[in-house]
Amino acid sequence: MAKTKEPIWWSLFGAGGMISAVLTPITVILTGIAIPAGLLSIEAFDRLIHHPLARLYLFLLIVFPLFHGAHRLLFTLVDLGLKGMRGTLAVVLYGSAIVLSILAIVLLIRLSP
Amino acid sequence: MADTISLDVFRYRPDQEDEPQFQRYEVPFRKDWVVLDALNHIKDEIDGTLSYRWSCRMGVCGSCGMMVNGEPKLTCSAFLKDYYPNPIKVEPLANFPVLRDLIINLDDFIQKLGEVKAWLLPKDPKPISEGEYLQTPAQLAQYKQYTLCINCMLCYAACPVYGLEPDFIGPAAIALAHRYNLDSRDGGFQQRAEAIFSHEGIWECTFVGECSRVCPKHVDPAGAIQQEKVASTLDFYRSLVPWGKK
């Protein structure tokens, strides 16, 4: 009997949930309030985003929450009645998370200081 | 004229009808009465045809679980005064097939108890002549909470996942598997894995948490399931590395 691979998706969901719980609010405040309010100048933000640590931060805050959302949305859509489409939904949601993660990693590598 | 309260009771008589209906009964309102007292009054004084399960009438046997105003409750612990003067709707426990009136078919749950091997599988079996399996108070404390389950199935009635997917092993069964997995005398973790580390097992659960909210004995099956998810995940990753094999 093939052992279920569910622990992989669940641990990605868990990591994404913890990372986004800790870091998403402050980051949203930065890009959504601090910049428009002028508390953070665009020039400073440009310098900041090219800092090597910023790339690590963005990697964590992009990739893991994508898998968190994919996993949670899959189960939510099934609970909302789309049980029959579970296989298709899994491919679309996890697949999107994988593709977007690869895109993010490529873009972050190309973001030279 | 003494105070009364209305009970709207779910009636289903398979020999007489295809569809269930509600029947309203007026029962005396007594401040110390619970819904079970009202049902007993109905059966004794008004309508002897009403069928329902009950036993200890003190919240330890798990027999009298029903939906009271849409909430899974032990009817021996649901006081009339908390609903008075409004009518009380009494229905069979949700998510289970109804056999008659307020009686449900609980075969599914009983079968699942067997599937999860809800009994001790000793780590180092020994004959009785060699004495007891010893355990410290600290070791007992680890799993004691999960021993308190009275198999009342209120958690199954509360769980929307079980309602949508009857194959789901369910809160109480997994909590009981967890009870044995945490027991220092037990060595059955891998044997239970096939039943609970499956798609119908722990991975069906989305941590709604309703099971723990309605549990009359504060077993916290939701917590048990999440802890088993962690245990299963650690076991999974351990099995991937060559030094992780036992």
Add this chain to the structure above:
Amino acid sequence: MTGKQYVRPVQSNWWLQKRSYTLFMVRELTSAFIAGYSIFLIVMVYWASQGNEPFTRFCDGLKSPLSILLHLLVLAAALYHSITWFNLTPKIMAFWRGEEKVSDGAIQGANFVLWLLASAVVAGIVFAVARG
């Protein structure tokens, strides 16, 4: 078991029937906003790699009312996610000191402190780098 049984169907709007079910659904749907913000960050990284001018134009876009509104929606969702997530963490693992279990409140408190500290550190680093 033989004989006729009555099976009560689960309604498709089951999650609207009870407040606790609806709150659960709201909690789960916050993950869509969280993932959506990841996609926004990807777009931001793209524009940051396109040079000064394009990135400045992107950042000007952040000042628009639409951007601020969307950010506030994401912030509301993210806060609900964070609060519900930290409140649930004690359930995932039990920590024991002899016969006593570390209380739920202690674990929740530690999580909220971690959240505050991390947020403060991030904000601190951002404004320190910004100042030059």
